[in-house]
Amino acid sequence: MMVGFLSLVLISMLPPASSAEHTSLLNINSLSRKQVYGVAYLTPLAVSNAGTPVVALLDLRAGDVVPPHATASGLRLLTVLQGNLSWGDGKTVDQARETVYPAGSILTLPAGVYHWAAARSEDVRIQLVVLDEATTLAVQEQMQ
Numbered sequence: 001m002m003v004g005f006l007s008l009v010l011i012s013m014l015p016p017a018s019s020a021e022h023t024s025l026l027n028i029n030s031l032s033r034k035q036v037y038g039v040a041y042l043t044p045l046a047v048s049n050a051g052t053p054v055v056a057l058l059d060l061r062a063g064d065v066v067p068p069h070a071t072a073s074g075l076r077l078l079t080v081l082q083g084n085l086s087w088g089d090g091k092t093v094d095q096a097r098e099t100v101y102p103a104g105s106i107l108t109l110p111a112g113v114y115h116w117a118a119a120r121s122e123d124v125r126i127q128l129v130v131l132d133e134a135t136t137l138a139v140q141e142q143m144q
Contacts, residue, residue: 040064
């Protein structure tokens with residue numbers, strides 16, 4: 001059901017097709033983005049009925065550090081698309097406890113886990129997918 005919903009949201013963002021259905025390129029530069037945590041930029045690619053992003057890009061510039069925070073609900077799937085992401089779990093940034101994840105890494109982040117992210121030496125782009133509670137339970141079962 002979540003996939004169908006995301007498809008509808010993404011399709012609604014595309015220009016109407018002049019002929020039969022076809023694959024379209026999403027022009028990321030034409031989408032609105034907003035600054036979050038005072039340093040990073042969030043570009044929603046798909047939003048829920050409530051208007052919250054369920055698929056988004058998060059961009060950090062070299063030197064940016066997203067401060068520790070936790071999310072209230074849903075499992076996050078993060079894919080490092082570009083750069084080397086420095087990541088840590090906890091309520092205090094501690095560079096000695098960071099793990100560096102290169103492009104191509106996929107992370108899972110349960111709700112309620114405090115964490116921080118940093119782009120220590122280069123720009124970093126992350127794709128973030130937020131799974132609803134029902135999907136979260138199915139994914140958690142697969143991870144056991």
